[in-house]
Each structure stands twice: as C-alpha cells, then as structure tokens.
Amino acid sequence: MQSNPSTTRSTVVSSHALFKSVHLGNETIDILEDVTLNIADNTTAAVSGTSGSGKTTLLGLLAGLDTPSHGEVKLLGESLSELDEDRRASLRRGRVGFVFQSFHLLPNLTAVENVSLALEVAGQPDSIETRASEALERVGLGQRLKHLPSQLSGGEQQRVALARAMSVRPRVLFADEPTGNLDHRTSSQIADLIFELTTELESTLVLVTHDRMLADRCDVHYRLEDGRLVI
C-alpha cells in the first residue's frame, strides 16, 4: 500500500480513526475499523480490496453520502460530522462529482439532459445546454446528444455519466467501480478518459475498484481487507 500523501499539497479528503458498524438483529457487524487516510489536492487515489472488504462503504463516508459510527471525515476542509445531510449535500454541490458502477442515468432523459441535470442542481448560471454538449463532445459523444440511455451501449452510458460528473468541474471526483459493468476494452477506454479528465480539470480522483491494474495507475493506492487498511 502506498499511504504517503503528498505533503506539499493541501488535503481535500481525509479520514481519522473511522469506524462503520451495522446492526443485524442482535449482531453488530463491523464494516470499517480504524481507517485513517489523507488524499491531497489534484492527486489520484485508489481504494481496492475484495468484495465485502468495505471499499464502497468507505467511498460513501468520504463523500458524505453516509455517516460513520465513529471517527471523522473531512471533505474540502469541512468536518462532515458537524454537518447535517442538507449541509453535506450543499458542500458537494458543484464541487464533487460521482461516477457509479451502474451509471445511474435517468432513463427518460436524453444524454444532454442527463448532463444538464447536474449543472442545473449545481446552480450553474448560464448556457447549461452548451456546457452539457461540450462535456459530451469531450467524452466522444457529440453525435449522441439526443439519445436516451436505452439507445446507448454500456460504455457510452458510462461516458455520459463521466461527462455529467465532470461538467461541473468538480474539485473531487468519486468513482465507484466505474469499469465494473464493462468489458475489458471499454473499461480501458473509460479509465483513460477518467485520468485524462481529472488531469485536465485538476480534480482529485478517489477511485474504488477491485481492478489491481487500474488501482496501480493512481498516485496513491489504499487496500482494504476486512474493513482495515493494510500495508
């Protein structure tokens, strides 16, 4: 594991002594135990591990989508434990992007409308459709603006999702198994695109993956085993 974040850059995502447990009846299951990490600005970080190791849970906690049982998470300088759900959402607005394994495009919206939606929520002032179109052109879908998700291949859908995430020029991009539903060749293209775009926009990438090769392309690589970071 590489766990030495750059000390010359400011930290944008960090956790300290992070625990996450769930209760199933009388039983308590510890999903994450004592996870401490720091991810610096404009770097790429991977979290890898086997299924059930807690990597997606960690991503949810780091992005403020979920709350820890114990410990602290800081995102963009704000301690998430001090914020309620709405203020955590407000912190993400326009500054955090997401790419999901299952794309999560709205089926009744066209490609350009899906991208526009993120810009609308982010409160972008003007020319939303122009920016959405530019984002789609950047990921190679300039000819598929008016297509519905059902008319696109899996790779194309993930490109739309990537365009949606990057259209707001996020400080941090969280990607949850972005290539998990794609074939090898398409996975490689999507991965290339993710790295290109984060470099281009100087965003920080937090990538959850079980793909070792993909993880190794990141500046920092954290490995989780049974909820703990391992060396």
Add this chain to the structure above:
Amino acid sequence: MKAQWCSRLGQFRREFRLAEFRLLLMALFFVATALSAVGLFGDRVERAMQLQTGALIGADALISSTRPIADEYTTLARAMGLDTAQTVSFLSMAVIDNDSRLARVKAVSDNYPLRGSVISRAIADVKETTGSNAEPIEGRSDAILQPGNAWVATSLARGLDNTDSSLTLGRSTFKATRQILLEPQGSLGSFRIAPRIFIRLDQLDDTGLISPASRASFRLLVRGTQAELDQFADAIEPRLQPYERMDVADLRRDEVSSTVGRVVSYLNLSILVSVILAIVAMALGAQGLWRRQIHAGALLRCLGGSHKKWLRSQALWYLGVAIPVGLAGAAFGALLQWFAVMLVHSASGVSLPPPGISPVIEVITLSVVAILAIMLPLVFAQGRVPVMTLLRSGQGDRIQAGSIGVLSVVILIAVLSVVLAGDIKLAGIVLLALAVAGVLFWIIIRVLLGGLAAAVPAHSSALYIGLKNLTSNARRSAWLASAFGVTVFALVLLGVVRGDLFDAWSKSVPADAPNLFLVNIQPDEVEPIGQFLDAQAESRERFYAIFRGRLIMIDGKTVSEDSFDNDSARHRASHEFNLTESDSLPEGNQLIEGKSFAVSGPGFSVEEGTAESLGLGIGSILFFDVGGIRIEAPVVNIRSVRWDSMRPNFFVLGSDGLFADAPRTYITAARVVDKTGRFTRMVNKDYPAVTVIDLEMIIKRLRDLVDQASTAVSVVFLFTLAAALLVLIGVLQGQRQARRAEIALLKTFGASRSIVRRTVVAEFALLGAIAGLVGGGLALFSGYMLADQVFGFIYDPAWRWLFLSAAGAAVVVGATGYWSIRSLMAVRPVRLLAG
C-alpha cells in the same frame, strides 16, 4: 378452520403493508362508494315513483281538458259504477303576509285522490321540526282538507306565520293548515317554478279566479275495475273533443318512469368518469402488485406446486378481500346518499322512501367482478413466468402481463358503463364522447408541454427541473393532466361559467324591458288596468288578446300528437296554442318569409321554429278550434322571434279581427322599478283574477333550480377529482423505484432535501396548473361559444377563473403528488453506490 382464518389475516396484514395493495383496496372502496351512493339514491327516487304508481295520476284513469269537464262524462262514469273526483289547476297570485307570490293552485273535490295519497304534515310541525325526523301524517284530503283551509308547498309554508297562517286567493282567504310533502304527480313537481296550493273545489268559485277563457287544467279522475274502465274508455273516446285527452295509469306510468329513468341514468353517467378512473387506479395498483410478486408463481412451481391450485387460492383470496371492501364502500356510499337526500329534503321538502337492499347486492357483486377481472389475468400470467427467472435476476422485469390484462380492464370498463348507462348504445356513445374529450385534452396538453419544453431555456431552478421531469415523460404527463383537465373543465363550467352566463344574460336584457307580466285580464278590465299601468308603471306594453286554440288540421288533414315524429311538434299538437291577433308584428319579431298582414290580407303569422317542426310553409292552411269556434286561414308569413326580449311573444298570431267572436282574455307587460310587491298587491286588490308574473322572481327561481342541479353534478365531479388523484397516486407508486433513484442521484449532485422537495412539488404543481389552465380555458371558451352561438348574447369570460382554476389544480395536484412520495425524501444517496 381457525388456523386458516389466522393465516388469511396474517396474509392480509402482510399485503396491507404494500402500497400497491393499499391502492388496490382504496380504488375498489372508491368504486363501491360511488356505485352505492348513486345506486341507492336512484333506487330511492324510483321507489318514490313506485309508491305513487297507482297514485301517479291519483286515479286509474283521467280525462284532462283545458275547459270545464262536461257533466255527461261524470254522469256516464258514475252510471258505469266508477268512482269519480275532479281537480282544477291554474296559476294565480297568492297573497301571504302582504306579499304576493305566484302559485299553482289545485282545487280538489272531496274524494281526491282516488288512488295513492297526499302526504302532508301540520304547518306547526314545519315551523318546529323542519329537517327533523318528525313523521309525516299520511291521509286522503277528504279526511283533513276542511272548508276554509288550504294546504301549501314547503316553500310557501316557510313564509307563513304560525299564529296567523292565512293566505288570500282572489276574493277568498284561507287558513294554511298543512304542508304538502308528496302528492300524486308531485314527486318531481316540487321543482316547479310555482309552488303548489290545495284548496277545496267547492270553494273555487268564491275566489273568482276562473272564467271561461281562463288558462286552467280541468281533470276528471275515475277509479274502478279493469272491465269498468275499458267500458268507460270505449264510451268516452268517440266523444272526446280536440282539447280533451284520456290517460290511463299505465300510460302515464311509462312516461313518468322514463323521466325517472333519465334522471337516474344522468346521475349514473355523471359518476361513470369517476368509476373509470378508479378502475384505472385499481389496474395500476394491480400492476404494482404483479411486479412485486412476479416470481411467486415460478417459485411455487419450482417447489412442485400446481398452477391451478395457485390460481384457485388467489381467486378465493381476492374474493375474500372484495366482499368486505365492497360492503364498506357500499356503507360509506349509503352515508353519502343519506346526506344528499337530507340536502334535497331541506332544499325542496321532497321526502324519499328508504332504499332497498338490491343496490347494495349489486355493488358487492360489481366489486367482486372488478377485482377478479383485474387480478385474475395477472395471476394467470404469473403462472407463465419461466422458472429460470429465479436463476437470472432482472429477467422477470421484462415479463409483461400481456394484452390479456389490458383487455380485461377494457372489458370491465365497458361492462360497468353498460350497467351504469342501462343501455349498450348510450354506454357506447358516452365512452366514445369521453375518449374524444380525453384525446382532445391530451393533444392540447401535449402541444402545451412541447411548447414549454422548447420555450424555457435550461437553467438552475426547482421549477425548471420539475418542468423537465414533466416534459421528459410528456406522454404520461399529458394523460394525467387530461384526467385532471376534464375534471376542472366540468367543475369550472358548472360552478362558474353557468353563473356568469346567467349574469351576462341578465345584463343583455334591455334596461327598459318589462319585468312584470299581467295575464288573465278580462275584456272589461283592459281599460281600467291600462289607466292604472299608465299611472303606476314606468312603461308598459300594449294589450294583446289571448285566444286558446287547438290546432285541428293542416291543409285539410286532421293532425294529432301521432301525426309527428319530433317532440316539439308532438307537444304543439297535443296542447293548446296561446294565439293572439294583431295588425302588425310585435316588437322583437322580424319577417323572414312571406308578406305582412297589410299586404297579404287575413291569415296567420308563424314563428320560424314552429313552422319548421310542424312542416308549415307560406300558403299552408291552418284550422284552429278556439273555444268551439272554428277558424281557418292560410299562413301568410313566417317570422323570427327574439324570445329573450321579455315581451309577450307568440308562436302563432292571426291578422287583426281573425278571432273576432272567440272568447278571450288579455295579456300585457309592464316595467315597475323597486316596488313590484306593492304594485302586485294593488293589482290583486282591485283585480283578483289577474295574475301578475314577476319575471325577475321567475328567473331567480330558475337560477336556484339550475344551481341546485349544478351543485349535485359538481359534487359528482368532486368524486371524479378524487378518482383522478387516485390515478395519480397509482402512477406514482409505479414509479417509486425510479423516483427513489432519481432523488438519491439529485442528492449526490448536492441537492438538499428542500431543493428535492421543491423540485417534486414544482413538477406536480405544474402538472395541475397545466390541467387547470386547459380545463378552465376550455370551460370559459365553451361558455363563450354557448353564449354567442346558442343563446345569442355577449359573454365576456372572467379571466380570473383561468388563473384560479390553474392555481387551485396546482395546489391540489401538487400537494397530492408530494404527499404520495414524501417518504422518498429521506432516501440516502449512498444507496446508489456499488450497483
């Protein structure tokens, strides 16, 4: 057995946790309530008529005439062993507490009615217990209606002072002792413009209200065995004069029952839209259940179960669910119709008998049929789900219930429509009309949504995101908005435009138009009344002589009711005309064909609609019997009449002197400002036989009647609104999965709960606003077209209603939409991670 019940109860508890199952039950409850409320009300109206069938005409047969009944008829009837009674009905002024009221007086002989009864209660009871459960006292008039007493309709009874309940008719004063609740021919009669007054026939002459040319209805009622009646009919029919007719109870019963049938059918059809929407909501709930339990049949077969057994157990399960829900809906419907009957009673005094059990049985049967028709095809389709879907997740989502599910819903709607309309053809017409209206609304709303989507540029606001949600599902949104739009259309048209049209029509009447009609003026009263009017009225019309004549022949051929196909002509042929003579056309009449009397010489002038319905043209020879005098002359011209001129108008008028020797009364009209009551009392004091008709009062009464009817139909359309909301809830339940994902996604983008809430509210409020805008707009447009094309006056629509209907629908739909998915607001965005 107990274990089986416990198991079923457990299943019910489990299923009840599912929103789809709750929707199914709610919609079924709604269907049962709607059917029960309308069915029970209709049943009570029919029973009210049935109670009177023997008594519908108060006798086994009757002879009606516009002239006094010849003594020979009475003598003949008695000679044949028939019992007889007589009545005379006419409009007159009644003076109550120094206030003149137009009333329909019925003078009855001792033994009236021969069949059935007059249901009444003492005036004192009215004063003390109106609206209470005081039992009416039933009895025949000879037992109670004493000399010097009068019985009055509810509306008059309320105006009477308990301690001095006297009323004056012509030269006589009566003590009002009882309120009439129900009388033969009176079930629907309480809705007549003029309230009823009963007096004794032997006191009629003392009033001085009836003269040979008076407009009155004279009746001879007879009662006896069928053989006696047949013998009487054989003897009477050859002697009947053109102004006389004989009715037997059966014939009249058919007429009345068809009227009642129309009323009940109208109510049923009004509720049809609500029932159809509720069936759609049931189908949506059923589809949701189907999706949730898609694998149940496959799992059963995987474990070695039998599909037939599964089908049977499901049928029994839904049967067990439908019966109690149907019963509960029927009970709630019974409560609603009870309120409706109370309202009718307090508004008009009409009492209805208690309903029978048959509508309840019908409602439960239809509830069972509805739920089985909707659920069983889906359960059957579940049996066809391949067992492999258990192994390959997601495959089940692609399995559809197929056309059989849709077909069964369509058949169910068709069957219910026929049951409610009581006629396949009528049901077909109504369904077609509804489909056309639905498609029209759908097209307009679809175009509107398309226009909005194109016109509004993308920007960051909850309203825009809501709009995009609507437009991205334009087809579905348009259907939903159409359901609400049709409802808003009906509510605005009935609730607002109707009143506006009345107002606009009132304003369109010229300021100097007469507001009082004076009828039944005797020839020797013309001059003094003319002088009186010149002194007391602001303006007055000329006097027109009125001759009551029956049309006997056209071009030498005898005509009767049976000579014509159209209702208008049949009515004219079976009733007497109010004829007049004049040397020129009255004001507001315009010659459209033929020549004026001055050019053509003696003849008739016929109103264009009458000429068309009777098939008359210039030169047609008309033959009238006017009080026994035969008058024959050609039609010399055809004219148009402005019926809303508020001046005396006539279907047929003759040239001056054409009716020279015929018995006559006179009519005139006058304008009296602010003192109509005092004026009427002055006229009645000196000329008791003259009837003063206050047009403003008549219009007010008409308006009240239309208001009552419209309120009833508006209530039915509130039902429709509730059904449309059920459909909305059903649609939203079908979308829960997708909506949950969408809200989670918005939250990951950084949307706070309040932004998500505003987005959802904006979407549904927009949907409602569009529906309200289109429904309200079309209602105002319809009002405008009605005024312009049908009634011929200018209606300037009150545009504020457009805003109010849009705002009202936005609030109702917005609140319901948000309420039905409010639980999704708490969804956590983390659920989007890892697939």
